[in-house]
Amino acid sequence: MATWKNLDTLASYSKLNGLKDHVNIAEAMSGEQGAERVKKYSVPMAAGLAYNYAAKEVDETVLDALSKLADEAELIEKFQELYNGAVINTGEKRMVLHHLARTQLGEPVVVDGVDKREFYVAQQKKAADFANKVHAGEITNEAGEKFTTVVQIGIGGSDLGPRALYIALENWAKANNTFKMEAKFISNVDPDDAAAVLASVDLAHSLFIVVSKSGTTLETLTNEAFVKDALTKAGLNPSRHMLAVTSETSPLAKSDEYLTAIFMDDYIGGRYSSVSGVGGAILSLAFGPEVFADILDGAAEEDKLATNKNILENPDMLDALIGVYERNVQGYPSTAVLPYSQALSRFPAHLQQCDMESNGKSVNRFGEPVDYVTGPVIFGEPGTNGQHSFYQLLHQGTNIVPLQFIGFKKSQLGVDVDIENSTSQQKLCANVAAQIVAFACGKEDENLNKNFKGGRPSSIIVGEELTPKSLGALLAHFENKIMFQGFVWNLNSFDQEGVQLGKVLAKRVLAHDTDGALKVYSDLLDI
Numbered sequence: 001m002a003t004w005k006n007l008d009t010l011a012s013y014s015k016l017n018g019l020k021d022h023v024n025i026a027e028a029m030s031g032e033q034g035a036e037r038v039k040k041y042s043v044p045m046a047a048g049l050a051y052n053y054a055a056k057e058v059d060e061t062v063l064d065a066l067s068k069l070a071d072e073a074e075l076i077e078k079f080q081e082l083y084n085g086a087v088i089n090t091g092e093k094r095m096v097l098h099h100l101a102r103t104q105l106g107e108p109v110v111v112d113g114v115d116k117r118e119f120y121v122a123q124q125k126k127a128a129d130f131a132n133k134v135h136a137g138e139i140t141n142e143a144g145e146k147f148t149t150v151v152q153i154g155i156g157g158s159d160l161g162p163r164a165l166y167i168a169l170e171n172w173a174k175a176n177n178t179f180k181m182e183a184k185f186i187s188n189v190d191p192d193d194a195a196a197v198l199a200s201v202d203l204a205h206s207l208f209i210v211v212s213k214s215g216t217t218l219e220t221l222t223n224e225a226f227v228k229d230a231l232t233k234a235g236l237n238p239s240r241h242m243l244a245v246t247s248e249t250s251p252l253a254k255s256d257e258y259l260t261a262i263f264m265d266d267y268i269g270g271r272y273s274s275v276s277g278v279g280g281a282i283l284s285l286a287f288g289p290e291v292f293a294d295i296l297d298g299a300a301e302e303d304k305l306a307t308n309k310n311i312l313e314n315p316d317m318l319d320a321l322i323g324v325y326e327r328n329v330q331g332y333p334s335t336a337v338l339p340y341s342q343a344l345s346r347f348p349a350h351l352q353q354c355d356m357e358s359n360g361k362s363v364n365r366f367g368e369p370v371d372y373v374t375g376p377v378i379f380g381e382p383g384t385n386g387q388h389s390f391y392q393l394l395h396q397g398t399n400i401v402p403l404q405f406i407g408f409k410k411s412q413l414g415v416d417v418d419i420e421n422s423t424s425q426q427k428l429c430a431n432v433a434a435q436i437v438a439f440a441c442g443k444e445d446e447n448l449n450k451n452f453k454g455g456r457p458s459s460i461i462v463g464e465e466l467t468p469k470s471l472g473a474l475l476a477h478f479e480n481k482i483m484f485q486g487f488v489w490n491l492n493s494f495d496q497e498g499v500q501l502g503k504v505l506a507k508r509v510l511a512h513d514t515d516g517a518l519k520v521y522s523d524l525l526d527i
């Protein structure tokens with residue numbers, strides 16, 4: 001069994017701490033030396049992707065220290081325990097099994113006589129069969145007509161991942177003739193969200209997937225009622241238009257008002273659930289089950305790489321450790337995720353939940369305060385839009401923000417135009433290459449207002465094209481990175497108690513059980 005210790009009790013961490021500002025990245029990335037680093041500091045990922053960390057503040061000495069930290073913190077042993085079914089989620093006393101939804105990495109995990117891998121695969125098959133029947137016109141609306149649109153009702157992990165993945169593959173599916181149904185999403189309890197989505201769809205030909213693991217989330221239940229009301233007012237029978245994705249123990253599972261129910265369980269956290277029915281139902285309906293299966297294959301391939309003890313061959317663990325060095329030794333407060341791909345426009349929002357809900361903690365997995373910083377603030381936008389927005393601060397602001405670029409050689413639609421000797425895709429890629437060097441090397445100017453100090457670290461994940469497989473690999477890469485960082489920080493990355501207090505107070509406001517500031521705010525907002 002691995003031993004769980006706070007980061008600041010590890011000898012390898014003291015060594016790493018002695019390496020603050022060890023690499024001058026502006027120098028390291030200049031001239032021939034820089035060119036060599038770009039060729040050398042690259043690790044293959046799954047599905048033809050590569051993690052290039054040449055512009056990170058590392059060299060052989062830092063990498064060696066990180067490798068020792070990985071060993072002393074027993075990162076691989078902890079990952080093995082996780083996928084073999086240990087109770088890693090100490091706060092909720094649960095196993096953490098999202099890897100099983102895409103691959104069998106270790107021993108079968110059997111709970112109450114049920115093999116969990118078989119259970120997840122069976123639910124994926126149920127979603128696939130349902131989607132195939134909808135596409136074939138075997139499941140139709142009351143008038144016997146085919147459904148054309150699918151709307152997901154869910155929030156947090158029941159929205160962000162599936163929405164990001166849908167947007168990521170919408171154009172790819174159209175270009176590859178696998179686009180089956182348009183998908184839309186309702187998440188916010190703001191009535192304008194549901195009303196606008198409902199106004200944009202043809203209700204009679206729309207399917208609605210209610211997604212809630214707990215089956216108790218206020219926003220989702222409210223939006224489900226909102227949609228049922230709209231269907232009823234349109235003279236339609238809600239139970240002929242709705243299906244559920246939930247856990248077998250949730251209140252939703254007891255209802256017979258759905259066309260079908262696809263199950264998940266408490267061992268897959270919301271923010272890790274895109275690979276379960278939470279993502280599987282909508283993505284199978286939108287693009288066909290084969291596309292969803294390819295996402296799972298890409299994720300499974302990446303998971304295999306994450307089992308490698310050698311940090312130089314394990315891109316997920318390496319990325320995690322470099323992040324720990326940046327956060328705990330270099331003291332950087334945040335990390336930006338910058339995909340140079342419009343298709344990944346919602347991917348940073350998904351990672352924001354995945355990372356910040358997992359590692360935004362100040363007590364360790366035993367409930368004791370930690371004396372070091374943990375998860376960074378995550379934000380991001382697709383390039384080049386971000387360049388014309390917040391990059392000013394990234395280049396010349398007082399904080400250094402480590403950057404995670406993502407870029408692809410080919411566009412998804414392949415529709416392009418050559419203007420002034422370059423295509424739009426070439427312009428996009430030229431910008432990401434330019435930014436990496438500009439951030440790292442800077443440019444001196446006597447006028448300090450125009451001076452770029454450089455020294456701003458970044459990495460890039462590069463691929464041929466964003467496809468279902470490479471998307472799955474990308475998703476798993478970041479999930480595994482977050483998991484390894486949680487291990488290093490000795491956190492329980494799989495609960496989210498920090499979201500509870502606000503929910504409790506909101507209930508009190510709605511029940512008019514308020515006093516003090518809460519009462520005045522309630523009055524101010526006319527509740």
Ligand SMILES: O=P(O)(O)OC[C@H]1O[C@](O)(CO)[C@@H](O)[C@@H]1O
Nearest residue numbers: 156157158212213214217270499
């Ligand atoms: O799927 P559910 O149970 O509706 O939960 C939705 C989201 O709410 C949270 O619990 C946070 O409030 C997330 O972790 C989760 O993804």
